[in-house]
Amino acid sequence: MFKKVLIANRGEIALRVIRACRELSVETVAVYSEADRESLHVRFADDDVCIGPAPARHSYLRIPHIIAAAELTGADAIHPGYGFLAENAEFADTCKASNIAFIGPTGDQIRQMGDKATARRLAQEAGVPTVPGSKGTIDELEEALEVAREIQYPVIIKATAGGGGKGMRIARDADQFAQVFTLAQNEALSAFGNGSVYIERFLGAPRHVEIQVLGDSHGNAVHLGERDCSVQRRHQKLIEESPSPAVDADLRTEMGDAAVRLAGAIGYVGAGTVEFLVDGDGHYFMEMNTRIQVEHPVTEMVTSFDLVKEQIRIAAGEKIGFRGDGRRLRGHAIECRINAEDPERNFQPSPGLITAFHPPGGPGVRVDTHVYAAYTVPPFYDSLIAKLIVHGHDREEALTRMGHALDSFIIEGPTTTIPFLSRVIRHPGFIAGTIDTNFLEREPDLLRARS
């Protein structure tokens, strides 16, 4: 096991990683920007290093400073959390070259899944279903028109260097296609420095269902069931749950086995997530994320595994000591992401001083947060200030618990998304578990108070 882990991140996930290290008796190092000097991750870590001045937006991306901080403090591993450098292949390679373990997959595995057309091809080769589409990337308009005609409109043109909703364009018919295709290529080139695109049939009303996988350095791979993340706004997830109301035991086995085949095919090491679109009876590979995700706690609640501890053990060379076949999910878990944002003002960030803070508690209630009364939410970062996760015997109990937990969660100062989330979880469509990824666009009234 490692002696000392540096956490190359901030906010709630930095605290989450510190907690896992404590349980493993591993020392911790925090790095921080000047804007985060008063943050709890700095206070809770055994050691800390300032890696950047205010305004600090990019401090957590400074690879040389982070490597230097690890060397200075004697850290033998780095946990990247999510966001920032978590899916940066160069950073993973640099850690390795510096004799520091990167707690995550290899640089090559990050690269393979980061190139979305390559990921799609690897999924197909592993027998994972994909949406009908082009074989690889397509450069020529003539060829692209031919593929679009074959797979039938509407089609979606995706940048191979994109992902997470970035670099996508929909073409409704052949008349639009040439213009949209060229636009997609140009946008991809300017946004990612790589103009390559691929084409898929566009599914209009899918659910987003993702499988949690773990792979170790001894060739083992397992899955831990699914998370349903269909409640999204502009590719930001707002609510996640496990199990998915749209997945039965047979579909879970199919999707889980498919995800494990993909992980196995690339010798995947660490925690990963294989994202699917579920449409009617079909499920189709979308992307693989090579990091721990924001919504990992819902999987922890229904499996009782500590995913961050598993990540650290795997990076230290330990074997996965269990069969995670997803058949033993216990009860139901739901997570709400609480942001310092104003839903009535287009989710505009609302940073600033927190004047009162009282989190909910009781059986089956978990709050992952880095904020506290008298803390000032800086304006430089993501506006996630807390994750509220509840667990119940069944979905109904979890929903009831979530409702009361949201309504008793006191955060004063910044405007938060709590009242909005409270309306969403009480919406008949959400309660019925029948919504798709277009849900919030269809329900603009949810954005306003007293709807």
Ligand code: MV4
């Ligand atoms: C799609 C799609 C429909 N058809 N691909 C969005 C994020 C990126 N990972 C891929 N995305 C989509 N890919 C095909 N062939 C619809 C989306 C999509 C979406 C997917 C999941 C959750 C929310 C979404 C919102 C808009 C579009």
